[in-house]
Amino acid sequence: METILVLLHTEADGSLGRNAWEACQAARAAAEASSGGGRLVAGVVGAGARAAAERLGGLGAQRLLAVEGEAYAVSRYATDAAAAEALARAAQATLVLAPGTSRWSRALPGVAQRLNAKVDTHVTALSCDGGALTISRWYYRQRIDVTLARQARPWVLLLDGGAFPAWAPTDGQAQVESVAPSPPAVRTRVEGIESPAADRQTIRPDAPLLFVAGAGWTKKQRDGQPHVEEAASLILDFVTRAQCSLGSSKSLVDLSGEGQAVLPFLTHLHQVGQTGSTPRHPKGLATCCHGEEPHVVGWRFIADRRAVNLDANCGWARGKADVLYVADAFAVMRHLNALLDG
Amino acid sequence: MSVSYQIVVCAGLAPDPLQTLEPVPGPALKNELALPAVLDPWAAHALYEAAHLAKSRPGSKVYLVALAPKAKLQQVMMTVAQKLPFELIALDGPMSGFADAAEVAAALSAAVSGIAGLDRERWLLFGGWESATRGAGATMQMLAERLGIIDQFLAVDELRVEEDGSLRVWERVEGGGHQVSLCEGPPAMLAWATGRLPEPVNNPQIGMANMRGVMPALQRARPAPPLGGGIEYRKVALPAQQRQTRVVKDAAPEEIARELAAWIRE
Ligand SMILES: Cc1cc2nc3c(=O)[nH]c(=O)nc-3n(C[C@H](O)[C@H](O)[C@H](O)COP(=O)(O)OP(=O)(O)OC[C@H]3O[C@@H](n4cnc5c(N)ncnc54)[C@H](O)[C@@H]3O)c2cc1C
Numbered sequence: 001m002e003t004i005l006v007l008l009h010t011e012a013d014g015s016l017g018r019n020a021w022e023a024c025q026a027a028r029a030a031a032e033a034s035s036g037g038g039r040l041v042a043g044v045v046g047a048g049a050r051a052a053a054e055r056l057g058g059l060g061a062q063r064l065l066a067v068e069g070e071a072y073a074v075s076r077y078a079t080d081a082a083a084a085e086a087l088a089r090a091a092q093a094t095l096v097l098a099p100g101t102s103r104w105s106r107a108l109p110g111v112a113q114r115l116n117a118k119v120d121t122h123v124t125a126l127s128c129d130g131g132a133l134t135i136s137r138w139y140y141r142q143r144i145d146v147t148l149a150r151q152a153r154p155w156v157l158l159l160d161g162g163a164f165p166a167w168a169p170t171d172g173q174a175q176v177e178s179v180a181p182s183p184p185a186v187r188t189r190v191e192g193i194e195s196p197a198a199d200r201q202t203i204r205p206d207a208p209l210l211f212v213a214g215a216g217w218t219k220k221q222r223d224g225q226p227h228v229e230e231a232a233s234l235i236l237d238f239v240t241r242a243q244c245s246l247g248s249s250k251s252l253v254d255l256s257g258e259g260q261a262v263l264p265f266l267t268h269l270h271q272v273g274q275t276g277s278t279p280r281h282p283k284g285l286a287t288c289c290h291g292e293e294p295h296v297v298g299w300r301f302i303a304d305r306r307a308v309n310l311d312a313n314c315g316w317a318r319g320k321a322d323v324l325y326v327a328d329a330f331a332v333m334r335h336l337n338a339l340l341d342g
Numbered sequence: 343m344s345v346s347y348q349i350v351v352c353a354g355l356a357p358d359p360l361q362t363l364e365p366v367p368g369p370a371l372k373n374e375l376a377l378p379a380v381l382d383p384w385a386a387h388a389l390y391e392a393a394h395l396a397k398s399r400p401g402s403k404v405y406l407v408a409l410a411p412k413a414k415l416q417q418v419m420m421t422v423a424q425k426l427p428f429e430l431i432a433l434d435g436p437m438s439g440f441a442d443a444a445e446v447a448a449a450l451s452a453a454v455s456g457i458a459g460l461d462r463e464r465w466l467l468f469g470g471w472e473s474a475t476r477g478a479g480a481t482m483q484m485l486a487e488r489l490g491i492i493d494q495f496l497a498v499d500e501l502r503v504e505e506d507g508s509l510r511v512w513e514r515v516e517g518g519g520h521q522v523s524l525c526e527g528p529p530a531m532l533a534w535a536t537g538r539l540p541e542p543v544n545n546p547q548i549g550m551a552n553m554r555g556v557m558p559a560l561q562r563a564r565p566a567p568p569l570g571g572g573i574e575y576r577k578v579a580l581p582a583q584q585r586q587t588r589v590v591k592d593a594a595p596e597e598i599a600r601e602l603a604a605w606i607r608e
Contacts, residue, residue, distance in 0.1 A: 075521060077483075077494035102515040106496035109443070109480035113487035118444055118571065121478045134576055139439045140357075141474055144365050147577040187526040188493050194512070195519030203518030209606060242606060254540075268499070268536040269518045274359045274474060275383045275536065285602065294359040305585070306605065308598070312589060319584040325598045326591045335599030340606070 002038040002133070002153075004031050005093035006061070007045075007084060009075075009103055014048025016055070019099030021166035023159055024059055026126055027097045028167060031060070033128040038095070041065065043087035043179070045080065047073040050176050058170030065090055065179050072181075074190040079181075080107035085114050086181035093154055095133070100158035108156050117154035124163040141274050142300035161205075162280040162301070202239050202246035203269060209244035210281040210302055211235075212272060214289025215251035216309070216329070218262065227330065232263045234333045241340040245281060247272040247298075249289045272298035287329040291315030308332050345507045346401030347528065349392040349466045350457065351428070352450055352485065353385030355410040355418055355437040356474035369440050369578040379414050379437065381422050384470025388534035390542055391501065392468050393426035399503070407453050409433040409446060412563050419556050424549035425542040430559040431457065435566025439475030440578075442571020447484035449566045454489060462529045471497045471533040479533070486531035493530040495523070500538055 006027035008020040024042070031038030042061040044053040049068040056064055067083040084107055088096055098104045100121060112119035125136040125147075132149045135157060139146050195201060217231035239246045248270040255262045272279065274294035284302035289295060291307060292315050299305060299320075306323045307316035316324045325332065357363060357377040364372040371377065381389070389406060396402035405428060408415055412434040419430065433453050435441075454460075454467070467486055472479040479496065486494050497514035504510055507527045512520040514535050590598065 075515075076523065078492045081487075081492065102497065102513070102521075105479055106483065106494060106513075109478075109483035110487040110492075110494065112480070113444065113447070113484040118442070119478075119480050119484075121480055129576060132574075136577075139476060139578075140363055140371075141359070141477055143363050143580070144439075145577070145579050145581050146369075146575065149574045149576060150572060151574070152572050184492060189524045191510075191522045191524055193515060193519050193521050195517065201518060205517055269514065271536070283606070285606075292360070293362075297359075300581075304605075306602065312591060317587050317589055319587055321587055322585050323588045323590060325593065325602075326589065327593065327595055327598055331595035332598050332602070335596050336602050339599055339603040 001036045002031070002034040002094045003041060003092055004034070004038045004095045004097060005041045005043055005088055005091040007043050007087060007096050007098040007104070008052070009101070010044060010046035010048050010052045012047065014051060016052050017099070017101070018166055019101055019161045022161065022164040023097055023099045024056070025167035026159055026164045028060060030095065030097060030126050030133060033126070034133065035131045041091040041093065043067070043091060045072055045083040045087070050178065053176040054174040055169050057172030057174030059167070059172070063091065064174055064176045066176050067179050067181060071183070071186065075103040075106070076188055076190050077107055077110065078184040078186055078188065081111050081114070082181040082184040084108060084111045086179050088115055088154065090179050096154060096156040098156070098158055100160050105158060108158060112156040115154050117156050118150055118152045119156040119158070121158040123157050123159045138300065142278055142297045200265070202265060204243070204245040205279060207243060207245040208282050209242055210247050210279055210284040211239060211242065211244045212247040212249065212284065212286040212289050213252060213263065213266070214249040214287065215255065216288025218252065218255060221330065228263065230330065232265070234330065234337065235263065236265065237337045238333055238340070241337060245279065246270055247279065249273070249295050250276060274298070286316060286321070287333065291320050296320045344399065345503070346399045346464060347395060347466050348403055348405070348460055348464050349396060349468055350405045350407060350454055351385070351389045351392045352407045352467070352469040352482065353389060354382045354408060354473055354475065355379040355414055356382045359474065364580065365578045369575050370438055374438065375411060375414065379418055381418055382470055382473050382475070384472060384534055384536070386541070387537045387539070388468040388470055388532070389426065389428070390539045391534055391537045393428070393542065394539055395501070395503070404428040405431060405457055407431045407450060409435045409449055409566055410437045411435070412560055416560055421544065423552035423556055424544035424546060427548055427552060430556050432559050432563035433566045434563040435569060437475065439473065439477070440573070440575070441476070441569035442573055443476060443478045443480040444484055445567070445569040445571045447481050447488060449569065450481070450485050451488040454485070465529040467491060467529065467531040469533050471535050482531055482533040491529045491531045493525045495530065495532045497535040498532045498537070499535050501532060
């Protein structure tokens, strides 16, 4: 029988993030699907871990475990690995399911090594095939779709955010046990998070729309001149009005490294694609972007896709977008911004 | 305080991202050895960062540990070796994404442990945060664990060595931010994202100097052990969906904007 540890961490404010609730739902489903029925244990690490674990009373877990204390309040390999290892050992987990947050993505592969476990990440689905648990994930940067199983246990799985429905907590009795990891040597101090001011933050993972700007915005236009300032204001204006998330092609963000006139609000964090991100949004709109494969692999989880490009033969035309508008993005966006005004 | 570093960079190869990939039973990629290959992109950024750091700290040295088919590695080295000085430690094995991260970490660990004269006080372990093949983001942490390094950083965009030798590290976190941490010093593992440096331009002189070491290293390359890790592949396929693109030509920008506005509000 599988013993499934759903391993969560709290956010800085002591709450559980959406990914944590998704992992709870995935763990419940995995327990149900396991042959002979899985035994569920929940473990929470971080600031306010005990209080967070108390919210898991209705999960159906046989044990609720928590690691808290100042050292475990921050996201840091040494302490996170010690906490996760202690929880996995206390739970005697055969399967560890955890949200693929930056914090667990850093810590859990090393924990798998300590447990002599196997690890798979970016899991997008769990299912049962002939009595065996199988997972789905993408290989070659979202280009090859794979379903696999493993006999080896323990098995640590990091789940992609947005791939599983979230569990809505229900009431239930919650008796939380504290677990004390063997304290690791701490040589790293976390100083904090640097992010753009809220009004300048253009990466919005929860937005319904992704807006991608390509290098075409900086290229010479019909009059033989580039119009970078106008491009910048059209893009920022749209992102503000539509409250969408801003993405970019590699060519556009790379320009800044090459000292060309660029859009100052774009960094490599905006880059979508092979060597960028693979965000999840229901809709995506690409402008002045050619839609080459290394870019479009980053659109794997964008359901409804539209593009505006002057070139009717660009990559988007070849089955990569649902709709391609062959048009000047400057003109389209001017009108679109005006329409979104009202 | 001026410390010099021994920077061990782990980098595999990946098919050139512009190539069409097709899985075949194995699993493997169709004509994998014939596909043009590149140094795995995020690991390549780690290598550029390593070279930059080494240059600014006289007495530092960069080691490049690569597990890949020897012949492919030789091809890729023809360009990579022109960019920055390093010593190559090659392991002859598959470049397949279908290998198991834990097995790859074990093989790399044996290779890194074989480097003579590594000093933990000066030792930085670099790699890419995810490969372009398996894309797991797991190998570097497992490798570092095996090597007893518990100061680990994932998705690093910047490393700054402070006056006292401590390491200030910027790691990507959710929502377009960076976590900033200060580590007392080596040994540490940094798995790099894009970093801040452009690809170095080719320098034939560096290339000539490197190739004197690269060829013997390739000849010495030991075969890697099997890397399957007991994974049972049940399905390996290209995504089925190919969209039927509706191409809208000759529509006025106002009309397109109206359609888009309605679509956004849907
Ligand atoms: C190892 C490797 C990794 C890579 N990783 C990535 C990645 O992660 N992400 C990524 O994006 N790319 C990546 N690439 C690069 C990729 O192959 C393309 O070069 C890149 O995506 C092109 O960017 P672009 O479409 O913005 O620019 P371009 O190819 O220059 O296209 C510009 C487009 O703008 C259009 N245009 C110009 N003016 C207008 C106008 N007024 N209105 C409408 N359209 C206009 C043009 O028709 C053209 O289609 C990678 C490449 C390699 C080799």
